[in-house]
Amino acid sequence: MAAPIRMTSTTRSVLETLRAAASRDAPTYGLEISRETGLGPGTVYPILRRMERNGLVRAYWEDDTPDSHGPRRRMYKLTGEGLALTEEKQRPRPALQPGWVS
Template sequence: MDTPLSTRTAILTVLMHDRSFGLEIIEKVRTRTHGKIVLNEGSVYPALKALEREGLVRSFEGEPLPERGGRPRRYYELTGEGRRAALEQKRAVLGLLLPAGAF
């Protein structure tokens, strides 16, 4: 990922909009960046676990899905503290991209 965006920042940004599951987070980042940022499972899942340990994200199991052999997906959503952290990250990234005082 050759950008100022970390896996952590990308996850927090995606989760600002709605809860999601791991592979969907990867796809949303790829789609929203027009393929310029491609996260891999090997970085996303450990980052999600770390964010959960820090209290920024909470996870829960969805309904069992036939296409997953009856297994549920694990969904992730921001906590209140996670939403604050996501907004801080957003401001930091914008600060890198926009001239001072532009936002």
């Protein structure tokens, strides 16, 4: 099993962009994620690879069609586990109750 993903601010940004794409029921590609998050491709692609290794994202190559322009894109889509992680991160955390700690 791959090492767990640390939830840094950059990882959260990529995850939120993938969640937004999932809400539109549309996969997205790395450069689009880079553009939407404001992060460079050298930051986004390693995060996507770690997410894929951990089963949070499914990646596949875009179909090559005769009317397509440019090279094929590697598309990314959240898995059920990845979507559950984004929903878990959205839940408000319970407030800490003041009191004694023993």
